[in-house]
Amino acid sequence: MLLRFESLKRIGEVYINPKNFKTMPLFLKTWRDLLSLDEKTYGVYAKTLYNPKERFLVKEEKDEKKAYELVKLYHEFLRSPLRFCSRENYEYQMKIKAFEGLPFANGWVGSKIALIGEAPGRKGCGLTGICFYRDASGMLLRKTLFSLGINPDFVYITNVVKCNPPENKLKGFGEKELGLLERELDILKPKAIFAVGRTAQKALKKLGLDAIYLKHPAWYVRRGIKEPNEEILEEYEEIRKAFVSIRGGVF
Template identity: 75%
Template sequence: MLLMFESLKRVSDIYINPRNYKIMPLFLRNWRDLLSLDEKTYGIYAKTIYNPKERFLIKSKKDEQKAFKLVELYNELLKNPTKFCHKEYYEYQLKVKQFKGLPFANGWVGSRVVLVGEAPGRKGCGYTGICFYRDASGILLRKALFTLGINPDFVYITNVVKCNPPGNKLRGFDERELSLLR
């Protein structure tokens, strides 16, 4: 669950996680090159430093303490998923995902930038387990952040609803989801 900053490789103005690649790209000059990588060639997680086994970036001891609490919360989600998701959403999530576990959150736990989405997208987080990654909204968000000079891998990203809703449409929040915001 933890991703140590020291394990990343800096390439030009970006960082990569070598474990996310089937083969290493010959060149990466900038974030545009990174976002243009073909996932069939390089791997589904080639455009991010995260994967379902490495969700929380650790840069310091303080980060490590926060991350351990998040890992505990994630384990609680795995043990009792319907506490965090509608049963219908959970069952649908099990059908569409292509990773072990459930969508939860990812990012640098020490970041002062936190982005909260509505729910995992079927082609993005619901499929990969990485928030705002791979689908149209994720691609747009990553491009926008990079354009602003913010590396999207160094912000903390999560969703209010933890499982992908059927048809990619929420039916409305209930008290369970709203209580997570309090």
């Protein structure tokens, strides 16, 4: 479950996880090159550092404890998924996934920046297990963060609801989902929390946590926007500001 920073490889201005590649690209210099890779040629997870067996990035020694606690929580979720997901969502998730395990979270556990989404997407996290990855919403978020100078793999990303709801239509969340998210964030102890979408905003408010609201990338996608425009860049600039304030810079 742990991904160690020293196992990554830097090519040009991007970091890659060599384990995610079926074959290495001949040319790779910028994040645009990375996100344009063909998954049939290079692998489904080639455009991210993560995969279902490597979810939590450990960059510093102090990250170890948090990472192992998150792994323990994830395994608890795997053993008793109906304690944390509705039966309807869980059964649908089991039908559509193409990976071993269940969606949970991924990212650098020491970043101090947490993005909280709503639920796995049918063609994204629900299929791959990696949050905000592969589908239109996920790739717009990744492009936006890269455009702001932030590698999206160097923040921590999770969802309120961990199992993909039937037909991608989220009906809400209950105490079981809130309980898991609360435990997750208690381990993580982020200094800046971003609620990506209204469902995430409502959940975090119920937990009594301060969060900065951001429109979900799906809001932009539904309006035909699949590349970062001035509006989304201005809105998501808050993440860059938090990164600079907390980390002293961006990746």
